Structures are given as structure tokens and as C-alpha cells.
Amino acid sequence: MKILFKNTRLFHLKTLLSLKLLFIFLLATKVYAQQDITILTDVWPPYINVQEEKPGTAAKLIEVLLDYEEMKTQWHYLPYELSYYQVKKQKALLSYPYFKTPQRANEVLFSDPVFSVTSKVYYNRQFLTAVAATNAYKNKQRVGKVAGYSYGSSIDESVQQATTFSTEKQALTALFNNDISILPMTEGVMEHKLTTLFPLRKQLIVSINNVMDTSSLHVIASKNEQGKAAIDKLNKTLSYLKAEGMTSLQMTSTVAPDPIDVAKLITSEGYPLIIGQTKVNGDNIEYYALPQGSQALIIEWSRKIIQPSTTDRIYKNMMDLSKVVLLNGPHVGKELYIRNMHIELL
Secondary structure (H helix, E strand, C coil): CHHHHHHHHHHHHHHHHHHHHHHHHHHHHHHHHCCEEEEEECCECCCECCCCCCCCHHHHHHHHHHHHCCCEEEEEECCHHHHHHHHHCCCCCEEEEEECCHHHHHHCEECCCCEEEEEEEEEECCCCCHHHHHHHHHCCCCEEEECCCCCCHHHHCCCCCCEEECCHHHHHHHHHCCCCCEEEEEHHHHHHHHHHHCHHHHHHEEEEEEEEEEEEEEEEECCCHHHHHHHHHHHHHHHHHHHCCCHHHHCCCCCCCCCCCEEEECCECCECCEEEECCCCCCCCCEEEECCCCEEEEEECCHHHHCCCCCCCCHHHHHCEEEEEECCCCCCCCEEEEEHHHEEEC
């Protein structure tokens, strides 16, 4: 009987311990779930990418900052105008990223600067000269802009009465169609849109000289206790990064590399074989026969290609040597000098 009682008591103790452990586990799970935080945003590549892709540079930065505070970011995509309205009316807690303006500062809370971007004013040189574009900007003529966007205080003043478009793609299409003369846009966004949407027209779009605005972007929050607490946590992390010298995390540069010239090597009339040589002149020059159709990257164009000529006699231009690195074939990776008549750009 004593053994049975002892076993029963032991069973109850084990059960009680299991229940306590289960309670602690559930409590920990609940606490962890409370660390999730929803931020309203919208697609703004390369800073904020579409949901199906990896986070953009600006989105990844916020995830890193909040992870330091043991908070997990949940992105919810809405148009920026609607997101701002939701935060302003305290129907949502946070949204990102936004430029800080005096009007907005009266309506929502702003974090410390998270990162900075440069906005410029662009024109289509198919229809305008640089002087005409500058005059159009000064006189606020035929200006376009994207709804809900700020381009920094100095540019915003000049685009208040601009024609408004829903997306960057619509605004750029209007610029290509000469429906507007000038269009402000963040430098990184313009580079991304031209490269991905209009690569063949990219060289038509030029920025007006000496017109730019570099401004910081911020997280915004509702003007209430919850919003203030969230902003305080974010600012605390930003201050810590600055104090520890980790400001490189806030760099979101999207500067693209300069374009390169890739060529196919072709034969020319009277020159049925393509010859590459190791030097322009001098002793100990080695010559290589190259297969027709070989691809090469132009390292250095010859002087006759780069500089204008005073005569239309082009024989010397054809025979001049440009420096290339071979991209395929039996001599891949080798740097050689090739006559211009054998170079056909791809």
C-alpha cells in the first residue's frame, strides 16, 4: 500500500513538473511572438523589392536594426500614400521609408535618419537641350512627379504643381513620350528603372547639372505611446551603431558600374585572318591567330577611335590597335592588341 501511495505521489509530481514546463514553453512562445513587428511599405527597388524577392538594401537594413532589438520584421505592402494615411490616423503603427518634411513632422513621429539618398532632376535629351531643361525646371514648366513621393525640400518646392503619376514607370513613359519635360527621381531608383525597364533608351535620360538634393529617409510611427516606444527602440539601435563605429551598415549605395564594351572579332575585306599582338610596337612582339567570332572585352580604345580626326581618310583609324582581353577561345584571358577593323561591338 505504501509503495502504491509513493508511486502515485511520484506520478503527480512528474505531471505537475511537466505542466510547469509546458506553461513556461507556452509563455516563452507567446513572448517571442510578441516580438514580431509589422511595417507598412511598398515596392521601391532597389531599396524595397517585391515580396517574392530578397529584401532590398533599405529593407535589409531595417531587419538588421530590429533584429538587434530581438524583433522580427513583418512587411505589409500598401501604396505609400495609403500607408502614410494609416499611420497618421493611428490605424497602423509603422511605415518605411519616408523623407522628413515639416508637414509630415506635424502628423507622425519620425525616427532618426536610417539612410540617405540623392535625388536629381532628369530630362530627355531627345527633345531638350541642357539649357532648355534648366529653364524648364526654373520656370516649373511641364514637370512630372510620382504620387506620394518627396525629393527633398529644395526640389519639392519646384514640383508642387507637377503632373502626378501613380508609378515611376508611368512617369518615365511620359518623359520618353515628351508628355513632360523634366522629372525628379532618386538616383538609385532612376538607375534601376532605366536598366530593368528601358535599357535601350537609358542614354537618353540625363540629369540637370547642379540640381540635386541629398536627404535622409526615416521610419514613421503613429503619434501615440506605442509609436513612441517603437521609435525609441529603433533610435537606440541607431545610436549604438554610430557609437560603435558601425555606420557602414547604413550605406545603401546603388551606384552602378560604368558600362563596358564587349565585341565580337570579325575578319575584314583583304584581311581574312584575325591577328592579335602582345605590344603596339617594339621588339619581341608575339602574334596570335584568333578564331573568327571570338569575344573580347575592350580595355583601352586606340587614340584614333577616342579622338576626332582632321580628315575623312579612315585607313589609319581601321589599322590602329585597341587593347582587349579575350573572353573565350584558345587564348581566353589573354590581353592583346587588335586592329579596329576586326572589332564589332555586341
